[in-house]
Amino acid sequence: MTPVTPATPTAGARADAPRRPAGPSRGARQERRLGLLLCAPAVLVMLAVTAYPIGYAVYLSLQRYDLRFPAQAHWVGLANYGAVLTSTYWWQALGVTVLITAVSVAVELVLGLALALVMHRAVFGRGTVRTAVLVPYGIVTVVAAYSWQYAWTPGTGYLAALLPEGSAPLTEQWPAVALIVLAEVWKTTPFMALLLLAGLALVPEETVRAAMVDGAGFGQRLRLVILPLMKPAILVALLFRTLDAFRIFDNIYVLTGGSNDTGSVSILGYDNLFTALNLGIGSAVSVLIFGCVALIALVFVKLFGAAAPGAGPERR
Amino acid sequence: MSARPSTRLSTRQARSLTGWGIANLAVVLYALFPVWWIVALSFKDPATLSDGDFVPRTWTWANYRGIFRTSEFTRALVNSIGIAVIATTVAVVLGTMAAYAVARLRFPGKRLLIGVSLLIAMFPPISLVSPLFDIERVLGLFDTWAGLIIPYMTFSLPLAIYTLSAFFREIPWDLEKAAKVDGATPWQAFRLVIAPLAAPGVFTTGILVFIFCWNDFLFAISLTSTTSARTVPAAIAFFTGSSQFEQPTGSIAAAAVIITIPIVVFVLLFQRRIVAGLTAGAVKG
Numbered sequence: 001m002t003p004v005t006p007a008t009p010t011a012g013a014r015a016d017a018p019r020r021p022a023g024p025s026r027g028a029r030q031e032r033r034l035g036l037l038l039c040a041p042a043v044l045v046m047l048a049v050t051a052y053p054i055g056y057a058v059y060l061s062l063q064r065y066d067l068r069f070p071a072q073a074h075w076v077g078l079a080n081y082g083a084v085l086t087s088t089y090w091w092q093a094l095g096v097t098v099l100i101t102a103v104s105v106a107v108e109l110v111l112g113l114a115l116a117l118v119m120h121r122a123v124f125g126r127g128t129v130r131t132a133v134l135v136p137y138g139i140v141t142v143v144a145a146y147s148w149q150y151a152w153t154p155g156t157g158y159l160a161a162l163l164p165e166g167s168a169p170l171t172e173q174w175p176a177v178a179l180i181v182l183a184e185v186w187k188t189t190p191f192m193a194l195l196l197l198a199g200l201a202l203v204p205e206e207t208v209r210a211a212m213v214d215g216a217g218f219g220q221r222l223r224l225v226i227l228p229l230m231k232p233a234i235l236v237a238l239l240f241r242t243l244d245a246f247r248i249f250d251n252i253y254v255l256t257g258g259s260n261d262t263g264s265v266s267i268l269g270y271d272n273l274f275t276a277l278n279l280g281i282g283s284a285v286s287v288l289i290f291g292c293v294a295l296i297a298l299v300f301v302k303l304f305g306a307a308a309p310g311a312g313p314e315r316r
Numbered sequence: 317m318s319a320r321p322s323t324r325l326s327t328r329q330a331r332s333l334t335g336w337g338i339a340n341l342a343v344v345l346y347a348l349f350p351v352w353w354i355v356a357l358s359f360k361d362p363a364t365l366s367d368g369d370f371v372p373r374t375w376t377w378a379n380y381r382g383i384f385r386t387s388e389f390t391r392a393l394v395n396s397i398g399i400a401v402i403a404t405t406v407a408v409v410l411g412t413m414a415a416y417a418v419a420r421l422r423f424p425g426k427r428l429l430i431g432v433s434l435l436i437a438m439f440p441p442i443s444l445v446s447p448l449f450d451i452e453r454v455l456g457l458f459d460t461w462a463g464l465i466i467p468y469m470t471f472s473l474p475l476a477i478y479t480l481s482a483f484f485r486e487i488p489w490d491l492e493k494a495a496k497v498d499g500a501t502p503w504q505a506f507r508l509v510i511a512p513l514a515a516p517g518v519f520t521t522g523i524l525v526f527i528f529c530w531n532d533f534l535f536a537i538s539l540t541s542t543t544s545a546r547t548v549p550a551a552i553a554f555f556t557g558s559s560q561f562e563q564p565t566g567s568i569a570a571a572a573v574i575i576t577i578p579i580v581v582f583v584l585l586f587q588r589r590i591v592a593g594l595t596a597g598a599v600k601g
Contacts, residue, residue, distance in 0.1 A: 028422070034502050035423025042414040042473055043429055046436050049470035053447035060447060118339045129340050131587045132347040138579040138590075139351065140531050142549040143572040147354040150565060156366040158353065186350065191594070198595035247440045250533045254553070266442040266534070273446050274538065286443040293440050 054290060060283035067277040080284035090285070092261055093268040094292075096177060100264065101245040104184045108241060109234070111185065112192030119193065120200050133190040141187060145254035148183045170255060176262045183251045188244070192237050199233020200226070239300045243293055265289050351576065358569035365566055379570035389571055391543045392551035396575065399461050399547060400529040403468035408522045410469070411476025412514070416506060418477065419484035420492075433474035441471065445538045452539060459541045467535050472525040479524060482596035483517025484510075520593040523582050530578070548575045 061080050065073040084090045119129055136144065151157040154168050169175035203226050211225045227234070249266040252258055258267040269289060273282035353370065360367075361376045383389040418426060448467060449458070457463035487510060495505040536550035543551070552571050555564040583590065 031421050031502060032423040035417040035421035036425060038413040038417040038421070039423075039425065039429050042410040042477065043432060045410060046432050046470055046473055049448075049466055050436050050439055050444065053444050053451060056447040056451065057443060060450065115343060118336065118343055121336055127587060129343050130591055131583055132344040134583040134587060134590055135347050135351060135580065137594075138527050138583050140533075140549050140572075140575055140579070142533050142552060143354065143576055144350055146552070146568055146572055147350040147357075150357055150569070151350070151353055156357075156368060156565065158368050158370045161368045186346075190347065194591055194594050243438045247442065249442065250549075253533070266440065269442045270445065270534070270538070273449065279446060279450060283446045286440075286446050289440045290443040293438055293443075297438050 054287075057283045057286050057290075060279055061287050063280045065279040065283075067279055073280075076280070080280045081288070083281060084284045084288060089268060090265075090288075093263050093265045096262060097246060097248065097264040097266075100177065100181055100184065100248055101242060104181045104188075104245050105238065105241050107181070107185050108189045108192045109238065111189045112196050112237070115189060115193035116196040116200050119197050133193065135190075136187050137190040137194075139187070141250040142254055144187050145183055145251045148179065148186075148251075149255050152179055171260060173260045173262060176256045176260060180248075180251055180255055180262065183255060184245065184248060187251075188241060192241055195237040195240070196230065196233060199230040199237075202233070203229045235300070235304055239297070242296055242300070246293060246296060247289075265292070354569050354572050354576075357565065358573045360566065362566065379566035380574075383567050383570050383574075388543060388551060388555070389548070389567075392546050392548045393574070395461065395543075395545055396530065396547040396549075399464050399468065399545070400526055402461070403465045403472065403529045404522055404526045406465070407469040407472040407476050407525050408480075408518060411473055411480050411521065411525075412511075412518055414473075415477050415480030415484055416510070416514075419481040420489070420510075421502075429477075433477050436471065437474035437478075439471070441467070441534050445534065448535075449538060458539060459545050461545050463539050464532075464535055464545055464547070467539070468529045468532060472528045475528060476521050476525055479521045479593050479596055480514075480517060483520070483593075484514060486517075487513050516589070517593075520586070520589040523586055523590060524593050527579065527582065530575070 062075060062077060063073050064076045064079070115133065119126070119133070149170065151159040152170050154160045154163075154166075160167075160169070163169065167175075169179055207229070208221055208225055211221045216224065247266055248264045249270070252262060252264055252267050253270075256262040258264075258271065263271070265285065266289065269282055269285040272278050272285055276282075356370060356372050357365070358379050359375045359377075360369075360372045361374055361378055364373050367373070414429060417423065418429065444467065452458040452463045457466070491509050491513070492505045495509045496502070500508065531549070532547070533549045533553075536547045537553060540546040540550060546554070548571060552568050555567050555571070
């Protein structure tokens with residue numbers, strides 16, 4: 001699969017790992033310096049563009065800062081957080097976001113698993129299936145969102161034509177949320193499926209066959225053998241997708257613009273910033289979203305023991 | 317299983333083969349029908365634009381001619397290409413350096429690098445929009461190419477580092493040792509021996525990062541205000557019809573199809589690599 005075929009087994013590379021046993025020799029010092037030097041630009045860029053701004057966002061969130069009256073900016077402490085946390089808009093948006101995240105990730109897991117099994121067992125056209133599946137992954141979200149939007153617009157769309165006369169699903173809250181989930185699921189299931197497929201490829205064929213010989217049906221093999229062995233891959237896929245779904249913005253922006261109470265927290269943050277021009281409130285929303293995402297990541301790592309993808313390189 | 321040695325197909329196997337074949341077909345249709353719909357829409361003329369037909373009754377290039385006549389779209393296309401290419405190049409160069417160090421060298425702070433990139437991979441972009449908006453206005457970066465390149469390369473660095481370090485661990489490192497025995501310094505070993513071997517992985521990562529930058533919408537609408545840096549996804553959202561009574565549906569569909577072309581080309585040419593790259597970072601990582 002990988003473009004470079006290893007000329008030697010990786011075990012060989014591993015065997016020479018403790019090359020320099022004790023004391024920082026000249027070579028080791030050189031290696032350490034090179035390592036730091038090579039990483040420095042990436043680390044500096046990442047810190048400068050995320051750590052500093054998020055700190056600045058915290059600072060902004062403690063200000064009354066209306067972009068229409070920048071001269072009147074002043075310190076208000078936690079007032080912005082109070083305003084956000086007591087407003088129904090925030091809880092409404094949070095509810096919609098959590099709902100969209102939970103439903104779409106759950107559907108994606110099931111569909112993605114099915115897709116992974118189809119791709120794994122593909123008897124012909126393996127390349128075709130994988131190529132086709134990469135299209136939703138690669139396509140610009142806004143493009144896909146417009147395709148769905150026009151499809152569901154009465155008069156323009158072929159899907160709207162299938163609905164009872166006079167229904168405009170994108171203008172009602174629950175149908176619109178369902179269509180947002182649908183657009184999200186279409187776009188991201190392939191990614192989920194590819195991650196699961198890679199996990200599926202790590203399940204030893206003999207184990208599955210042994211279970212089959214022992215008389216396990218397809219359902220039993222899946223539930224008792226394949227899924228437990230795929231657990232690490234499933235958790236990583238779930239973590240990635242949950243965090244990603246929680247940030248949902250593009251699909252909602254195009255499909256409904258957040259009207260009729262279909263806005264996510266990201267939409268709420270954007271609106272406060274660019275429609276209400278309130279940098280203070282907008283920043284408070286930003287910081288709260290950041291907190292939610294950190295909480296989700298923490299829950300995954302602590303509760304489910306999802307191996308953080310970053311743990312890998314140290315494991316070698 | 318498919319790898320079974322017997323070549324004779326029993327009825328049961330034949331039926332299961334058909335079943336999987338139908339499943340394959342269903343997957344392909346699932347993946348492609350929204351794409352087909354927007355393509356069909358882009359070729360309809362104004363009269364049939366809203367007929368809801370899945371296949372245009374009459375085919376016309378009018379929508380494409382229309383968007384290429386306006387600088388609103390052509391300028392956005394130039395912005396999209398320029399910004400994505402520069403951001404990808406920078407991210408891949410920085411990512412290659414860091415990933416080589418992660419995969420290969422022993423140095424303190426490796427955990428910090430991995431921790432930081434993991435954090436950023438999970439970072440909600442909206443949290444950065446408000447501070448970046450304010451910072452960029454002060455620094456004069458708002459509504460410039462650099463103003464978008466900076467967040468794009470930052471957010472694609474974790475992707476680049478993970479994918480590349482997964483690829484780098486597959487490289488036959490004995491060659492590097494051989495080069496060192498021959499008197500090469502670590503830097504020479506990196507530049508002359510490993511870099512050429514790593515090229516396919518670097519290329520794959522470049523495609524993934526490009527797709528990521530090409531896709532962005534939130535930064536593109538937040539950190540631009542005119543056509544001077546607005547990329548196509550953002551420009552589409554601001555399209556207006558040629559008259560106030562006309563919906564810009566045809567123009568949007570045509571512009572949407574244009575920016576889908578590079579994605580389809582990448583996917584067709586490099587399907588294997590993209591799959592390998594996407595899964596390398598997440599599973600082996």
